[in-house]
Each structure stands twice: as C-alpha cells, then as structure tokens.
Amino acid sequence: MRKIIVTSLLAMLSASAQAQSQQHQVTDFAQQLQVSYELVNSLPQHCPQDQDKCYYSRIRLTTPQTLNLQDWSIYFSQLTPVILNESSLFDIQHINGDLHRITPTDKFTTLTANSEYELTFYSQGSQITRSEFMPNFFVHVQGSEAQVIDSTRTKIDPETGLELQPYLLPFTDKNKQFRVNKNDNTQWANSDSLYQQINSVPDSIDISAQLIPQPTSLVVTEGHSTVDLSLGITLTINGVSKRSLTPVINRLNLLGVSTKTKGLPVSVNVLPNESAESTHSRPNVSHPKPSNLEYYQLKIDAQGIEITSHSDIGAFYGLISLAGLIDTEKLTLPYLKIDDQPRYTFRGLHIDVARNFLSKAFILSTLDQMAAYKLNKLHLHLADDEGWRLEIPGLPELTSVGAKRCFNDPDNCLLPQLGSDITGSSQSDGYYSVDDYTEILAYAKARHIQVIPSLDMPGHSRAAIHSMEARYRHYLAKGDQVTADTYRLVEPEDNTQYSSIQHYKDNTLNVCLDSTYLFIDKVIDEVQQLHQDAGTPLTTYHIGADETAGAWLDSPACDRLRSHKSEQVAGLHSLNGYFIERISAMLAKKQIKVAGWNDGMGETRKERMPKAVQTNSWSQLYSEGHVATHQQANYDWDTIISTPEVTYFDFPYEAHPKEPGNHWAARNISSKKVFEFMPDNLPAHAELWKDINNQAYRSDDTKNPLRQGVRYQGIQAHLWSEMLRSDRQAQYMLFPRLLALAERAWHKAQWELEYDHSGKVYFSQSGHFTQEAERAREQDWQRFASILGRKELAKLEKAKVFYRIPTVGAKLQQGILDIKTLFPGIPVEYQQTSGEWRPYQAGEAVTSPLKIRAMSQDMSRKGRTLNL
Structure with missing residues (x-):
C-alpha cells in the first residue's frame, strides 16, 4: 500500500512539473513571438467562393529564438470570416463572431529562430481602417492558461494620446489599401485634399454674443455696452430651487465664474403662468411663451442678467445659455436678449x-x-x-x-x-x-x-x-x-x-x-x-x-x-x-x-x-x-x-x-457634415451629398412622402x-x-x-437647394466653427474631455506655407527638414517642411500629423 501511495505521489509531482514546464513554454511563446499583420489588397481582382467583396491579408510570424511549444493554437479577432487560407503550414478556422483560430498543419515542424512563417488569406467583406484590425492575439495549449501575445498589444502615443498598433504594418498604398470596390471614388484625406476642401474662416467674426446651440432669437440690444463676469455673480432665484440649478452653477465655476455675495446680479425666475407676473423681479420684462416648458428668455443689460421661464428646465437652459456665451479668456458679455426654445423634443x-x-x-x-x-x-x-x-x-x-x-x-x-x-x-x-x-x-x-x-x-x-x-x-x-x-x-x-x-x-x-x-x-x-x-x-x-x-x-x-x-x-x-x-x-x-x-x-x-x-x-x-x-x-x-x-x-x-x-x-x-444635415428633409441630401463610394445618387420622394x-x-x-x-x-x-x-x-x-409634402425627386443637378442657401449655410458654418474653435474647445479642455484635434490642410507656395484648419484659433506647428517643430505663422517663409499638425488650445496635446 505504501508503495502505491509513493508511486501516486511521484506521478502527481511529475504531472505538476510537466504542467509548470508547459505553462512556462506558453508564456515564453507569448513573449517571444513577433506577429505582423498586413493588409495586402483591399480590392483583389477576384474573390474566392463567388463573394462579391473580399480583402487579402498576410500574417507573418517570427521569433528571435526557437520555440518548441507543441499543439499550440493562436486565436485572433477578424471582423469578417476568413474564406480562403493559402498557407500549407497553418489552418485558419472561424470559431464564432469574429474569433478565429490558427493551428499548425502536419507539414509544420517548429518555429525556428530568425525564420519567417507566412499566412496569406482572403476574408469576406472589407476592412480599410486600421482600427478594424484587432489587437490581442493569444496563444493556448490544452491544459495551460492562455496568454496574450505581447507583440499584438496596443500602445499609446505619448504626444497625441492616440492608440498605436505596432503589429499592423503601415497603410500607404491608396490603390491597394483604401478602395473597397471598383466604383469607390473616396478621396484620401491628406494635407493637400484638406486644403482644397476647407474654406478658411476669418478670425474677425464677432462671437461675443454667440453660443452653441444657436438660440431661436438673439438680439444685441445696445452697441458696445457689456457686463463683466470676472468678479463673479450673485444669484437671486424665484420659483425654482437652487439645488435644481447646481449642475449649471458648477459649470459656471468651471469656466471661471463663481457665485459671490457681491457679484454681478443674476436673477432666475420661473413663472408658471401669466398670472404669476407679481413674482417677477423686474416688472418691465415680458412673459415667456407658455407653449414649451423648455422655453426661456435671457436678458443682459445695465441692471444685470435676468432669466425667465415657465419651468425648472427652462430656467436650467437659460443659465446654461449664459455659460454658453462665456469666453473663458474674456469674461465680458454684451447687452442682449435671447428668446429660445428647441426644435425637437x-x-x-x-x-x-x-x-x-x-x-x-x-x-x-x-x-x-x-x-x-x-x-x-x-x-x-x-x-x-x-x-x-x-x-x-x-x-x-x-x-x-x-x-x-x-x-x-x-x-x-x-x-x-x-x-x-x-x-x-x-x-x-x-x-x-x-x-x-x-x-x-x-x-x-x-x-x-x-x-x-x-x-x-x-x-x-x-x-x-x-x-x-x-x-x-x-x-x-x-x-x-x-x-x-x-x-x-x-x-x-x-x-x-x-x-x-x-x-x-x-x-x-x-x-x-x-x-x-x-x-x-x-x-x-x-x-x-x-x-x-x-x-x-x-x-x-x-x-x-x-x-x-x-x-x-x-x-x-x-x-x-x-x-x-x-x-x-x-x-x-x-x-x-x-x-x-x-x-x-x-x-x-x-x-x-x-x-x-x-x-x-x-x-x-x-x-x-x-x-x-x-x-x-x-x-x-x-x-x-x-x-x-x-x-x-x-x-x-x-x-x-x-x-x-x-x-x-x-x-x-x-x-x-x-x-x-x-x-x-x-x-x-x-x-461640418453633421452641421450641414437637414433632418426634416432626408431625401434632399441626394442633391448635396454623395453615397458610400463618393458617387452621386438619386432620391425619389414621390412614392411615399410624409403626410401633411x-x-x-x-x-x-x-x-x-x-x-x-x-x-x-x-x-x-x-x-x-x-x-x-x-x-x-x-x-x-x-x-x-423645407420639406415638400407633395414629393420631389432629388439628385446632384435638381437645383432645389439654391446658391443663396449655400452662401447662407457657409456663413452660418463660419459662425459655428468660430464659436467652437475660439470658445468651446477650451471649455472641453477645462472639463478634461479628450476631443479630436483636427488635421491640417496645407500647401507650400513659393516658399510660403499656407494652412487651413476646420476651426479657427487652433495652434498649428510644422516640422522642417532639420526635424525641429516650429509654431506656424501666416506668411512666414519656410524651408521644405516635412510634416504639419495642430495642437490642443493649451498646447499640451498634439493632433495627428500629416505629411506635406
């Protein structure tokens, strides 16, 4: 009996040692294996299995030292199923969802040091953005814990804060790594194409009386008269609790406007109905329209600031609009009057x-x-x-x-x-x-x-x-x-x-x-x-x-x-x-x-x-x-x-x-595309936009128009x-x-x-959207872009929001660098041949800049770099 027990113990110890050794091999495999992924062709000439759309990829495996791990499987995410694998050394199997498995075939022996092993394969559908090529491949052997392969992990760029994918080879070929079908006319957004697309927005647009979203009515009431918020505000509240306004008060504090006992007077008044006039703090103020609980009125004049509404939410939005008017660099506001309510509930x-x-x-x-x-x-x-x-x-x-x-x-x-x-x-x-x-x-x-x-x-x-x-x-x-x-x-x-x-x-x-x-x-x-x-x-x-x-x-x-x-x-x-x-x-x-x-x-x-x-x-x-x-x-x-x-x-x-x-x-x-959307008139966009291939399309609204x-x-x-x-x-x-x-x-x-309930047909030449409307839209965009670039991005930074810094359109003409950004007021820098980054100044002569990028308003973060 003692001999049986000892033998069993020895067998258990041996099995444990083997398991530990195998787990060590799995860990070593995950640390040593170098995986590189390449999009070879986003638009192959022929797709296997009669697929209408496919793309062609390559995975390479290398290792600095021989890896003797047996019976391994590598799992990876591939958004669309692999439909044809060309490798004789490895099989690729679709498991479920996007999960796939690579396993060695009988023809494979071992991963030898400094040798390259290649898998080429076709996948269903299309992938043409780098983010669609997923990280975190992992290796598994039966009886051991799976391990993520280190070379397939993502990293963070310390300058931009954006995710990097070291395992994924660069996308540089516009013909083989960008198009998804033969009709695809999409333009690669480089510095030159952006320069052609962007209309410069002048820095001279007055945004002191502007906010996002734009109110229904805003009138500047007295020339150059202003109020100063830099010494804080004193709130007087009627018909609404201060607690219900706390989130807005916190936002005002964030933007540099604090509540004080002797600040600029700001009164907030909720009047449930017309008979509530007696509770109004200023008898000359007209009553807001009772049709919408989100309606509010905001007035700024010599007596201070007054917000009037019919409900808590109206009062909230009135105070939010006050915060929206604020420029964090210049805490003054002009005399004005806003009457406002939303387009949609x-x-x-x-x-x-x-x-x-x-x-x-x-x-x-x-x-x-x-x-x-x-x-x-x-x-x-x-x-x-x-x-x-x-x-x-x-x-x-x-x-x-x-x-x-x-x-x-x-x-x-x-x-x-x-x-x-x-x-x-x-x-x-x-x-x-x-x-x-x-x-x-x-x-x-x-x-x-x-x-x-x-x-x-x-x-x-x-x-x-x-x-x-x-x-x-x-x-x-x-x-x-x-x-x-x-x-x-x-x-x-x-x-x-x-x-x-x-x-x-x-x-x-x-x-x-x-x-x-x-x-x-x-x-x-x-x-x-x-x-x-x-x-x-x-x-x-x-x-x-x-x-x-x-x-x-x-x-x-x-x-x-x-x-x-x-x-x-x-x-x-x-x-x-x-x-x-x-x-x-x-x-x-x-x-x-x-x-x-x-x-x-x-x-x-x-x-x-x-x-x-x-x-x-x-x-x-x-x-x-x-x-x-x-x-x-x-x-x-x-x-x-x-x-x-x-x-x-x-x-x-x-x-x-x-x-x-x-x-x-x-x-x-x-x-800008979001800004130009006309949600009340969906078919009309056929006159203004392109389809997924950047081609013109047609919308026929004669068959099923909206009822009156x-x-x-x-x-x-x-x-x-x-x-x-x-x-x-x-x-x-x-x-x-x-x-x-x-x-x-x-x-x-x-x-x-405006939507036409009788039904119309829209296409690129139908002409319903007039040149006058185009000019008005561009002028409105320049107003919006100015507010966003010169006011709101700074507010997002104060709230620690990781917003996208826009890429820069640029052109070098006779030694002078000219740039365009989607929003004005954004810092831009360029890199010269020497490798030094310099702040951009309009009209400055440069010596062959290689790269260009925008920065955050506080200049702590860099945007994505484009080559000239």
Missing part, C-alpha cells in the same frame, strides 16, 4: 457600453457635456452579444458571466471578441451595479436628461443567452430542473443553422419559448424598479429588435407556435414581428413605451402595436432610406432620425486609414463601441462633432431646405 445620444464597457465616470462626464449643449436623451445600450452591463437583482449570472470576456471558461465568462483582453478584468470588461445605475439616473435627472435603457433582443442577445445557460447548468447540477428551466432562452432541440450580421451562430433567443418571456418580464420589472427607486420612472424602453434573419427555422417550439397560434402570426414577415408585438404589449401594460430600430419595427403589423411607439430610423439615405423613415413616421410613431451616414459617430472624421472607426455606411463624418402635419420627434447621435477600448477613445469619437449635432437638434437653420 428628443435630442439624443446613444452610447453602446455592451460591446466594450465604458466607465461610470465617462457616462457622468458625458452627461455634463450633454447638458451643456441642451441634449436631453441618453439612450444607453446595456446589452449585446459581447456583454451584459447592468446588474439585475435575482439574475446574478447576467453580470458574473455576461459582463466579462476570458477564454475557455463558459461558466464564468464569454468568449473573447473584438480583440479583447482575456483576463476578464480589462477596461473592456465590467458592468454598472445597482448603485452605479441609480447614480447615473440621478445625475441625468439633475441635468434634465432622460435615460432610455436598451437591452437588445431577440437578436444581439448572446451575452444573455450564455449567462442563462450558465445559470441552467448551475441549477441542473443541484438537481433543480424547474429553476434551471425558468429563464432559459434556447431550445436544445432547435437545429437551426444561422449566422448573424456579426457572424454569430448562437446569439438569438428563441421567441417561441414561454421561458424567454418570463426572462424579459423579470428584467423589465427589475429595470423599472431601479428607475422608480431613483425617482425617474421608466417611460421608454428600447428593445433593439433588429437583425434576426435566419433564426428559428428548425425550432420545434416555433413549429408548434405557427401551428397552434396561426392567427397570431398571420401576415407577419417573420417571427421577429410576433416577438416585437408581444413585448410591446407587455411594456404597454406596464405603462412603458416600446422603442426599437426601424428595420425590426417594420416587421410588425401596425394595428397590433400600441398607439405609443418610438422608432429609430437608421436606414441609409443613399439606399432610399427616407422611404422606410417616412412610412413609420406616417404611422404617427415617434420617429427619431438615426441616419448612419451622419449620426453614427463610430465612423471616422476623415477618410484616412489612421482615423479610427467603422466604414460600412460612411467613410467620413466631419463636424407629420413631424419627426427628434434626432440622435450614436456611438457604437466595437472599436473603442477606452474612455478616451470614446471621447475622441464624440467630440467635437457632438456639438454640431446638438446645434441641429436644438436649432433649425434658415438655410435648411
């Missing part, structure tokens, strides 16, 4: 924290900036395939499993995606606790911002599905079959084979199971309670409801539903419509308005939907997207304009490989987070173009082309 920002998590601090900071520019809806995307980000009491698995990504541990995490780290504790992992979410709701409420939660379903639900499968296994192991089945979202007998838009095969919950609706009911009740506890009742809930094609085709439960409840699904395009109708009814009983994306909502039967419905229309304009938008607006649904080619801020600012972002709907969305009297509810900006791995990256994509969206959401410009 819905002025929104959508933030995706599901794909990659963004911190609570980022959300709170963003709420501050939303309030500063009078945005009032935060659409918070809290769950998707890659993560569930909200604690739900009673369903701990949703966050203990669904809020983090690691490898090979399905009971504790999700599979890595989107180039995520594999520790389960990176910045991309995480969730908002009950206390966090309650704090966000209270913070938003104090700034008059409604939080609209979105937990996507029935597609985009992989995080929920796999969390509930972990729950299922947990209770099944305890022998509790009933509890295990209660909230299960999949049917084991469902043999449907499908692939989602993001290439998942297991991300759509089964809409034919009672347990699915028990789960959703539980989640909604808990979210509703969280809002109730925070004093912000849940009135709108966004279900997503899009992108479910191919699911449930071989589901016995769905076969039974079609057979036994045929009258409930008659006339529906798919069971997604049945699901949306059922969830909408569930929400209506809870006094909650349903919201969803327009493609999913379009699968329903209008007569089966509640009267109150919100639809976010993200149909693309160059693909006749106005038709679907008009159709749902004509249903009298609350239609929110979510047009991707102008409101999706996860797309690049400029068409350049180093500008981060996606590209499927727009190659560039500059702040139909108006959109509002407009929303969108920040999807597939390519965002930090709060700073998110801020870079949002700012400053969010200010341009705030301008269009609050103020309708006189140059905007």
